[in-house]
Amino acid sequence: MTPDPSCHGESPPQSLLVYTYEDTVGDGLVKLPFLQDLRARLPATRITWCAGVGPTSYAGALAPLTTGLLDEVMGEAGIGTGAAELLRLSRPLGGRRFDVVLDTQHTLVRTLCVRRVAHGCFVSGAAGFRFSDRRPPAGAPRPRHLIDDLAGLLDLLTPRPAAVAAPPLAVPDAYRAAACAALPDGTVYVGLAPGAGDSEKIWPLAGFIALAREQLEQGRVPVFFLGPDERGLLEDIRAAVPGARFPEWEGRGATGPIFAIALAERLAAAVANDSGAGHMLAAGGAPLVSLFSKHDPEKYAPRARRLAVVDSKSFGGTDPARIPVDAVSRALAELLA
The missing domain is CATH 3.40.50.2000 (Glycogen Phosphorylase B;)
Known part of the structure; x- marks a missing residue:
């Protein structure tokens, strides 16, 4: 089987699913710098934001700010509801496939659920990266700040741009x-x-x-x-x-x-x-x-x-x-x- 190039850093992914449990307005505000970093690193990738269980403010109060940063937003996608999902024969999202699935949370059962989404490469820090296709070097400390932790996941996919400014927020x-x-x-x-x-x-x-x-x-x-x-x-x-x-x-x-x-x-x-x-x-x-x-x-x-x-x-x-x-x-x- 030919290794997926998106999982080995050989080329930028054409499609990326970012999984989160839910995003209140407060969560969405905190993560805006991550969205800007994500788009700065992957300007041509189709990025889908997926709140697996709850709603997401990126489809609500903060939706205008995601213009140019996200291509698609899903709320309450039914992924990560519990261990019973692991027994289902059908894949989540109707079997839709993404080059990369990026799991931004650390609850193990949710990680196992989102890992069932069809993908070429799965990246997750849950359980010490045990279920991730890409991992940081052994002994590397986990960043303390949430945004640095999320940026660390991106580092496993693509290097940080040295001089590329993050895209501005699209305030109407x-x-x-x-x-x-x-x-x-x-x-x-x-x-x-x-x-x-x-x-x-x-x-x-x-x-x-x-x-x-x-x-x-x-x-x-x-x-x-x-x-x-x-x-x-x-x-x-x-x-x-x-x-x-x-x-x-x-x-x-x-x-x-x-x-x-x-x-x-x-x-x-x-x-x-x-x-x-x-x-x-x-x-x-x-x-x-x-x-x-x-x-x-x-x-x-x-x-x-x-x-x-x-x-x-x-x-x-x-x-x-x-x-x-x-x-x-x-x-x-x-x-x-």
């Missing part, structure tokens, strides 16, 4: 126009995102208010990013920081993560908790101060163009309230310098 023109109307040229804007899905990762609001007042004193305009869960903070912040902007709540008709990314393109810098909002701001290119507490920034920090991490563990514990305002202020000033 309508969102950019709305962002321009909300934050017109001629002013220096600093973003502040005081929320997080996990309340244990939220720096006290008083710290964000202090930073906002400081920015106003220095001639900059603070821009607060408040999701639906932070709606109750709006009036308190308005009263505490006259002159602050809240573009997502100003009745312009544009909302959601893509609008936040478009707004981030217009920021001089931003501060956010360890949250989805932080990844939105990073995706928009804003230099970012990322506030960490219970989680490890080496694993979860946003891939911002310029990043400063302030970690509560440097101040004695995992309570974000341990982070002093002056430490965040200094980090922000360095990004703005």
